[in-house]
Amino acid sequence: MKMVQDQQEIRKGPWTEQEDFQLVCFVGLFGDRRWDFIAKVSGLNRTGKSCRLRWVNYLHPGLKRGKMTPQEERLVLELHSKWGNRWSRIARKLPGRTDNEIKNYWRTHMRKKAQEKKRAMSPSSPSSNCSSSSNITTNEGGASFYDTGGVEIMATSAEKKYINGGDQAKKDGNDTAAKRDQKEYSLDDIWKDLPEVNSIEPVYNGSYAEEACKFSCPLMTPPPPPLTWDSLFKMDEEHESKNMFLPTTPSDNQFLSCFDYGKTSSSLTG
């Protein structure tokens, strides 16, 4: 019975402004570790995985938006040549970029390169095949189409690209993101619209519970009936006592950095 109910309630697909808002609220309260918990208590009918993904790829403060800079492009190429498709690892070296973003970038651009290359050697020039790449990528045998270009080839073409001023950027994600923001809502708006959030205390080390009780998310839909705030915080205390997730210093506190995001993001994106 319960399972059927749960199945019915799980939402998929694009996130709405309200869902984003709720998620931001609850990540602020509970940290960005316990996704299953957040998914349950937030009233979002999403899976923990979905919440995490949304947070990591879109809502996380400090995320850069817009096109990759030439430096970033070069770094991606270099790191990919070292590590192959270890996107999360590569992403760690590019502050503000997500693994998903880099993965998408690589896929898009490498596909383009592959097409260009195909065209260039269309008659039949086996001498210039991409055998040089076989010792570089990590996933031999399972390479997908965008891994087949060969890193050295990639590097040179990429460098050309930089020299040419980044032709790929003509209608890049910056525009798209900006348009989307206009069309739907701006992430900045979310952060700006969180006065309650901005005013509450950091959630670290046990002081959050009381404050959190005062906090109400304006757009928040009520949590599912069985979960009262009391029970919620009881549940949370259990975890808290084990130091499972809460940041221990203000600098670690995502929520504070979230607060900063509204200010910084505009400078990041221009």
Added chain:
DNA sequence: AACCTGGGCAACCGCACTTTT
């Protein structure tokens, strides 16, 4: 003006790994 095509991106899926019980 309508349709087609490709690019870009967000989100989902399945598997692997880690942590907790």
Added chain:
DNA sequence: AAAAAGTGCGGTTGCCCAGGT
């Protein structure tokens, strides 16, 4: 030590939009 739950990662898919025909 083993099972269960939670989390992270890489691959893939589907949607939207812009540009071309």
